[in-house]
Amino acid sequence: MNRIVTGIGALLASAAPVLAGGIERAPQSLAPLFENGNYAELSFGGVNPSVKGTDVAGFATGDVAQGYGFFGLAYKHQFTPNLSGAIIVEQPFGADILYPGANSPVLGGTAVEVNSTTYTALLRYKFDNNFSVHGGIRGSHAKGSLSLRGEGYGGPPVPTGPDDPPGVSGYDLDIDSAWGVGWVAGVAYEMPEIAARVSLTYNSPIEHDFGMKETFTIPGVGTVPVGNDSYEVKTPRSWTLEGQTGVAADTLVFGSIRWVKWSEFKVDNFVFPTQTGAELVEVEDTTTYTLGVGRKFTDNWSGSVSFLYEPSEGDTVSPLAPVNGRKAVTVAAIYTMDNIKITTGINYTKLGDATLGVGPSGAKREVADMDDSEVWGIGVRIGYSF
Incomplete structure (x- = not known):
């Protein structure tokens, strides 16, 4: 039963969270911290999105979301019967959006790319009454770039009325790579005799001090620099409530509620928001x-099916983030052989319809x-206990 519990937790962190709200690609799971004994794992996979629609001029946007791969590493060490620690490497935030220039005159050429990797160091102390506390620090390394193109971003440099477009077509932003540091804290309660566990984890915001280079590409003029300075960007805080329990022999139910600010x-x-509003x-x-x-x-095979709902x-x-709500199903197969556990999951996500808008709030x-x-999406996670 414990192999099912931990295998499912690993699966949810590898295959299910694709194109979530904002630019989230993974829920920053702490599942390795709850493995028994010493444990190491490798995860990897790929995601193939299809995000398309029609602009206000009646032209098809084409498929604007690019496919991507992901990887993760984790190591958990049991120092004493009560004290354990873990190091987790993952890619929780990212974006790869491109509106094909030959399709939409309203948004064609608009693009954004964000890449990040986080490194989390954790400690967990388990009390004798089945309660435990966990916490640690998280370092994030990120960089990005974007381009705004098309009539949707056209108009004067500064809007003259509330219905005017922002007037920034031709704008390019290059964000240098930078580090940021945050923290993690949480509590858990377990009942091993029925494979039950409830945990609540808080992830703090992470502030990055990015160097940003801003330019405008103007037809007939060329590239004009407009800004080159350091600015702060904050990734959002989040709360995650997770629970699981056995309900019959060799069967369990599990679930979670995750809120991201x-x-x-x-x-x-x-330029934003100083010049455009x-x-x-x-x-x-x-x-x-x-x-x-x-x-x-x-003894070797187990599986799961899970459903996800994120309202618009x-x-x-x-x-730049053309997603508004989603419904998803993930099917997993878990194979265990001695100390090795291989989890493979396939995820299908139906994205909610989204209306895209630009301009002042x-x-x-x-x-x-x-x-x-x-x-x-498909994800594979290989775990080894020792």
Whole structure:
């Protein structure tokens, strides 16, 4: 039963979270910390999204979301019967959006790329009454770039009225790589006799002090520098409540509720919002619900199926994060042989329809509607206990 529990926790961190709210790609899971004894794991996989729609001029946007791969590493060490620690390497935040230039005159050429890797060091102390506490520090290394193109971003350099577009077509932003540091803290309660565990974990915001280079590409003029300075960007805080329990012989149910304060994810610089009156990216807070069931079939094989729901938030979303709500199903197979555990999961996500808007908050100008979007993902996690 314990192999099912830990295998499912590993799966949810590898295959299920694709194109979540904001730019989240993984939920910063602490599953390795709850493995028995000493433990090491490697995870990897790939995601193939299809995000498309129609701009306000009636042109198809084309598929704007690019596929990506991911990897993760983790090591957990049991120092004493009560004290353990773990080091986790993962890629929780990222974006790879490109509106094909030959498709939409409203958004064609707009692009954003964000890459990040986090390194988390944790300690967990387990009391004799089944309660435990865990916490540690998290370092994040990130970089990015974006380009704004098309009539949706056209107009005068500074809006003259509430319905005017921001007037920043041709804008390019290059964000140098930088480190940021945050912290993690949580509590858990376990009942091993029924494979039950409930945990609550808080992830603090992580502040990065990025060097940013801003330029405008103007037809007939060329590239004009407009800003080159250091600005602070904060990745959002989050709360994650997870639970699981055995309900029958070799069967358990599990679930989670995750809240992310995306509204504090702001990218401020010389042009945004100082010159335009609009945020570069505005993202609503998200709450994600997961519910599933796992079953052990033989001594070597077990499996699970889980369902995920993230309701849409707000009326419009940014063209740089064209996702608003999702429903997903993940099917997993877990094979155990001696001290080795291999988890393979396949995920299908149906993305909610999204209306894209640009401009100042409260006066956004609709530029496109995204519909019939979906994501396929596959993840593999190899764990070794010793």
